[in-house]
Amino acid sequence: MTLRYIAMPDDVAEQLQQGGHDAYGNRPEQNISDGDGVPCRHCLRNVEHGEPYLVLAYRPFSSAQPYAETGPIFLHADKCPAPDGNARPAILTASTEYLLRGYGADERIVYGTGGVVPQARIEERAEELLTRPDVAFVHVRSAKYNCYQCRIEMRVL
Template sequence: MGFRIVPIDESVAKEVRATSRSPGYGHPAWVEVAEGSAPCRLCLDVIEPGVERLMGFTYDAFRVAPEREVVPLPGPVFVHERECVPYRDVGRFPPRLGGSGVLLGAYRRGRRPLVERLVDRPEIDEALAELCGRPDVDYVQVRSATAGCYVCMVLPV
């Protein structure tokens, strides 16, 4: 089965850039020059280390789940400080991300976990297609295999 990559909503990035606050929480956002491989959660590209500035803020990864969850689970995420466009090649995993592998968490409605899988870069698209092909999977969360941070949501199509 196919899948669709879902970055954070563009309105979230715009709000953070305009207010320097985390949407829904009001926590201060912070700005710094990227160190290491920090992916932007909107364009799903690398924020170039030592060159580009990132904005870090508190975000609930379940905010975009098929049904809005009652209990938030916030954590830190990044976007480019500069304007960027949402990821467009939604039928495949972003080519510059996942170099150290990813953790795929498959869920059904109600935030009920079904399976977690640690996947190396070459197998990401295949693993996403397999998980999204399961009839009991409503969505998959992609997280960094090294830091555990939320990267994006994936929906079956």
């Protein structure tokens, strides 16, 4: 099985970087990175010391529904390139553990799939979940704050 790491869509990132509104209808807040713990959800790299970044509410789902969690994320203030999705992104190497949770094609949580896993087991656990017929994708979230990091799907070869 080959995994694909999916970042925030380009059009969503660009809209926010150009002053668009977040999931709550607010303009993102802008700050300057201290270089520690500011993972961008578009390029999936950390925002380096001295670089501007945005803080905003993000809902990584196609519609507002009961399971469509919305929460705070960081985004480079300036345009940044999305990764190709072939390798584990840099932001998933910063912590010792992450929360992984499976979702069905209807974007609802598949109960029994959520749990905190050590960083070294991200791929193994994602593969376990994605082999289930009821799991269409997996969210990776911060184990400490539940902040959305990225989405994992099976790569279609």
